[in-house]
Amino acid sequence: MAVSPSSPRSATxxxxxxxxxxxxxxxxxxNFSYRGIRLTLPATxxxxxxxxxxxxxxxxxxxxxxxxxxIELHVQVSSSRPSGGxxxxxxxxxxxxxxxxxxxxxxxxxRAPGASSLDADTPPIASRLTRRDLTTLAxxxxxxxxxxxxxxxxxxxxxxxxxYLPQSKVLAYARAVPLxxxxxxxxxIGSMDLRDYRR
Numbered sequence: 001m002a003v004s005p006s007s008p009r010s011a012t013x014x015x016x017x018x019x020x021x022x023x024x025x026x027x028x029x030x031n032f033s034y035r036g037i038r039l040t041l042p043a044t045x046x047x048x049x050x051x052x053x054x055x056x057x058x059x060x061x062x063x064x065x066x067x068x069x070x071i072e073l074h075v076q077v078s079s080s081r082p083s084g085g086x087x088x089x090x091x092x093x094x095x096x097x098x099x100x101x102x103x104x105x106x107x108x109x110x111r112a113p114g115a116s117s118l119d120a121d122t123p124p125i126a127s128r129l130t131r132r133d134l135t136t137l138a139x140x141x142x143x144x145x146x147x148x149x150x151x152x153x154x155x156x157x158x159x160x161x162x163x164y165l166p167q168s169k170v171l172a173y174a175r176a177v178p179l180x181x182x183x184x185x186x187x188x189i190g191s192m193d194l195r196d197y198r199r
Contacts, residue, residue, distance in 0.1 A: 032058075035075055036196035037170065038138075039188055045070070058188065069111075071188060074171040076199065077164075100129050103148035103160040110152035111176035122153040127160075135163055135186075139193040143172075163189050168197060 028043035034056050041047075041058060048068070049056030059070030096102035110119030131147035143163040151157045159179075163172040172192070177185055 036198055038193040040191035072173045077169045077171045097144055097146045101127055103127055112152050112156035112158040115156060116154050119152040119154050124150045124152050126151040135189055137192040139195050168194055
């Protein structure tokens with residue numbers, strides 16, 4: 001899917017500041033649209049997937065696309081939860097969002113930085129819902145936002161985040177948010193605009 005870059009924005013300063021301190025520049029960004037959902041991505045990110053699918057992966061272009069190590073954007077997410085359903089198989093229910101295990105019911109594997117082979121083959125041993133609030137998007141909509149801390153068999157841990165719009169049935173899901181990238185993820189989600197989205 002083509003992603004067209006946009007011009008980087010330059011920060012502005014007052015005359016007094018500009019005489020002594022150079023204005024910091026914003027990282028280059030690009031505009032992106034999927035099924036009418038508009039976002040602003042860092043210039044170093046790419047998108048995998050197509051309009052024929054109900055999900056797309058937004059990730060660092062340097063990351064191997066075999067698994068979505070970035071933000072999964074899902075549309076047409078069911079509001080019902082069949083037996084064994086979870087966020088990751090398109091059966092998200094608002095009830096899942098308030099469960100300690102709601103991040104991924106029955107999903108194996110550990111995505112913690114430096115995870116061992118034991119972690120890769122063993123389901124996480126614990127998870128805890130650590131944040132429950134709302135995120136305001138660029139179009140004024142407010143998404144349900146949840147954050148979980150997941151602990152692996154080795155004791156390593158990682159953070160999972162989800163943003164859900166129940167009426168639009170749109171879900172953004174990050175299976176493992178790198179600590180250094182948390183602000184980047186938050187800016188991407190905050191840039192979402194669903195005014196042109198049609199289910």
